[in-house]
Amino acid sequence: xxxxxxxxxxxxxxxxxxxxxxxxxxxxxxxxxxxxxxxxxxxxxxxxxxxxxxxxxxxxxxxxxxxxxxxxxxxxxxxxxxxxxxxxxxxxxxxxxxxxxxxxxxxxxxxxxxxxxxxxxxxxxxxxxxxxxxxxxxxxxxxxxxxxxxxxxxxxxxxxxxxxxxxxxxxxxxxxxxxxxxxxxxxxxxxxxxxxxxxxxxxxxxxxxxxxxxxxxxxxxxxxxxxxxxxxxxxxxxxxxxxxxxxxxxxxxxxxxxxxxxxxxxxxxxxxxxxxxxxxxxxxxxxxxxxxxxxxxxxxxxxxxxxxxxxxxxxxxxxxxxxxxxxxxxxxxxxxxxxxxxxxxxxxxxxxxxxxxxxxxxxxxxxxxxxxxxxxxxxxxxxxxxxxxxxxxxxxxxxxxxxxxxxxxxxxxxxxxxxxxxxxxxxxxxxxxxxxxxxx
Amino acid sequence: xxxxxxxxxxxxxxxxxxxxxxxxxxxxxxxxxxxxxxxxxxxxxxxxxxxxxxxxxxxxxxxxxxxxxxxxxxxxxxxxxxxxxxxxxxxxxxxxxxxxxxxxxxxxxxxxxxxxxxxxxxxxxxxxxxxxxxxxxxxxxxxxxxxxxxxxxxxxxxxxxxxxxxxxxxxxxxxxxxxxxxxxxxxxxxxxxxxxxxxxxxx
Numbered sequence: 001x002x003x004x005x006x007x008x009x010x011x012x013x014x015x016x017x018x019x020x021x022x023x024x025x026x027x028x029x030x031x032x033x034x035x036x037x038x039x040x041x042x043x044x045x046x047x048x049x050x051x052x053x054x055x056x057x058x059x060x061x062x063x064x065x066x067x068x069x070x071x072x073x074x075x076x077x078x079x080x081x082x083x084x085x086x087x088x089x090x091x092x093x094x095x096x097x098x099x100x101x102x103x104x105x106x107x108x109x110x111x112x113x114x115x116x117x118x119x120x121x122x123x124x125x126x127x128x129x130x131x132x133x134x135x136x137x138x139x140x141x142x143x144x145x146x147x148x149x150x151x152x153x154x155x156x157x158x159x160x161x162x163x164x165x166x167x168x169x170x171x172x173x174x175x176x177x178x179x180x181x182x183x184x185x186x187x188x189x190x191x192x193x194x195x196x197x198x199x200x201x202x203x204x205x206x207x208x209x210x211x212x213x214x215x216x217x218x219x220x221x222x223x224x225x226x227x228x229x230x231x232x233x234x235x236x237x238x239x240x241x242x243x244x245x246x247x248x249x250x251x252x253x254x255x256x257x258x259x260x261x262x263x264x265x266x267x268x269x270x271x272x273x274x275x276x277x278x279x280x281x282x283x284x285x286x287x288x289x290x291x292x293x294x295x296x297x298x299x300x301x302x303x304x305x306x307x308x309x310x311x312x313x314x315x316x317x318x319x320x321x322x323x324x325x326x327x328x329x330x331x332x333x334x335x336x337x338x339x340x341x342x343x344x345x346x347x348x349x350x351x352x353x354x355x356x357x358x359x360x361x362x363x364x365x366x367x368x369x370x371x372x373x374x375x376x377x378x379x380x381x382x383x384x385x386x387x388x389x390x391x392x393x394x395x396x397x398x399x400x401x402x403x404x405x406x407x408x409x410x411x412x413x414x415x416x417x418x419x420x421x422x423x424x425x426x427x428x429x430x431x432x433x434x435x436x437x438x439x440x
Numbered sequence: 441x442x443x444x445x446x447x448x449x450x451x452x453x454x455x456x457x458x459x460x461x462x463x464x465x466x467x468x469x470x471x472x473x474x475x476x477x478x479x480x481x482x483x484x485x486x487x488x489x490x491x492x493x494x495x496x497x498x499x500x501x502x503x504x505x506x507x508x509x510x511x512x513x514x515x516x517x518x519x520x521x522x523x524x525x526x527x528x529x530x531x532x533x534x535x536x537x538x539x540x541x542x543x544x545x546x547x548x549x550x551x552x553x554x555x556x557x558x559x560x561x562x563x564x565x566x567x568x569x570x571x572x573x574x575x576x577x578x579x580x581x582x583x584x585x586x587x588x589x590x591x592x593x594x595x596x597x598x599x600x601x602x603x604x605x606x607x608x609x610x611x612x613x614x615x616x617x618x619x620x621x622x623x624x625x626x627x628x629x630x631x632x633x634x635x636x637x638x639x640x641x642x643x
Contacts, residue, residue, distance in 0.1 A: 096485050212595065213597075323571065365567070373564060385480065
């Protein structure tokens with residue numbers, strides 16, 4: 001039985017939000033930090049009240065880096081029980097994650113590669129006006145908490161029209177989300193069975209059986225999760241130019257966009273609709289995820305073997321899929337680039353959180369193996385065309401009869417502009433952290 | 441005007457066509473490896489990664505058998521034989537070429553060596569491998585080895601640490617047909633079969 005009253009709602013519920021703001025905080029001393037935390041806990045919603053009117057207008061989440069836990073006064077013995085990858089932080093794991101070259105932490109923005117990054121406050125709001133109201137309220141509140149400073153922030157807004165969620169390249173998003181066992185939600189056809197809660201929340205049985213070993217003390221870790229944050233710039237101008245270079249007609253360009261993703265921009269999967277777009281399929285949750293690869297498209301004639309969705313969710317072409325699932329949250333930032341407009345040089349992209357119980361087994365595996373292994377699926381020299389680390393030296397094979405098409409030197413359509421590992425504590429753990437005794 | 445021609449017995453062009461990359465499978469190759477097991481330090485998720493060699497990827501895990509458990513370990517070979525017989529794809533996720541299990545005594549008691557040659561960097565698929573070990577009961581062997589963590593059922597990190605600490609990197613590896621993946625070999629044999637069938641049908 002999930003302790004909904006103790007789990008932050010972030011990974012369980014997704015109330016409708018058109019705007020968001022992430023604030024990255026540093027704690028100069030622990031008294032101020034604890035005072036700030038004690039005063040804001042009441043605004044953090046637990047999973048049992050998600051979806052009520054209280055949360056319909058705004059949605060607050062708090063998480064800490066490992067150095068943030070130390071800054072709050074968690075003792076060294078306890079800190080040492082957190083997993084190594086979390087202790088090191090995302091910036092230190094750059095080589096493993098593939099955040100190299102232009103993606104390297106040296107180029108990150110917002111002080112996200114700094115050990116001074118201690119906490120994040122995530123605000124999702126019904127609209128921009130509510131986001132602004134909350135922003136001002138928090139600004140005033142931080143001023144009252146000496147020793148707490150905002151290192152940087154990021155405002156996010158959904159891309160209109162709002163009937164469906166899209167990112168800047170124009171792809172329909174959030175089509176494949178895991179369902180957690182015990183939440184009462186039903187997976188859509190093709191999404192696989194519900195996943196054991198221990199894959200996302202500490203203290204519960206996972207797909208391997210008994211609950212995994214937890215950081216100590218238990219009150220700090222129980223009902224908590226790890227969250228990897230990534231700020232991913234999308235180079236919309238370069239993406240559209242690539243489509244024009246590789247497709248003479250609009251239809252050919254759309255097909256190329258679909259081959260990179262594995263879905264048409266409408267959301268219709270190539271496995272089910274390989275030759276032409278099928279927007280009605282794209283919007284139908286009962287059908288748009290109901291496919292596999294090994295049985296339905298083994299050679300990749302529909303969805304290329306290295307396409308984004310085939311890498312990030314290999315379905316029946318990988319083993320232990322239930323152990324590699326993650327929950328994604330986040331949104332788009334930056335102004336949309338109007339169709340036909342030249343690139344304006346402004347940063348735009350996706351700022352997303354990946355929630356899981358083990359960063360190394362779930363998130364880092366996906367980055368290291370699925371996104372960036374050049375030999376994934378026996379490919380020769382390829383990485384995820386959308387999400388992988390690209391520098392013009394990798395290729396993309398598009399199986400086709402009688403002979404495949406190979407694009408040499410795929411350009412980078414995205415760049416990681418920042419990232420961090422956070423621990424998302426349960427509500428009781430937040431209270432525990434806010435009342436820690438002073439350390440000498 | 442002169443035209444290019446290839447002498448009938450000149451195979452250099454065939455070689456070039458067959459192996460355009462730097463990992464030329466037509467040329468047997470050996471690689472001497474530094475003591476650390478790698479040339480340059482590249483960290484994977486669980487520690488240093490080991491390079492692909494002419495003999496592909498692989499590991500040699502060596503651990504001492506707990507006193508009196510040698511026969512239990514030896515007997516388990518039969519279980520694996522049966523498991524593969526009943527499901528020939530049971531070990532497929534490991535992307536293996538070959539496995540060798542050896543028991544030996546160098547004077548300090550029996551030791552177990554688990555040597556595998558496969559096509560993936562072991563660091564990448566460690567969790568999947570451990571899951572497979574549990575599924576096929578290979579862990580029955582490991583619990584009889586010294587150093588195997590008592591909490592292996594709930595502490596994946598400790599299990600992975602065991603493998604890494606007991607891995608003995610090679611200092612020489614050789615491939616008669618270097619760098620070729622098992623899937624490529626199987627594809628080539630399938631093609632041979634297909635051509636053979638085609639020729640039969642042409643009779």
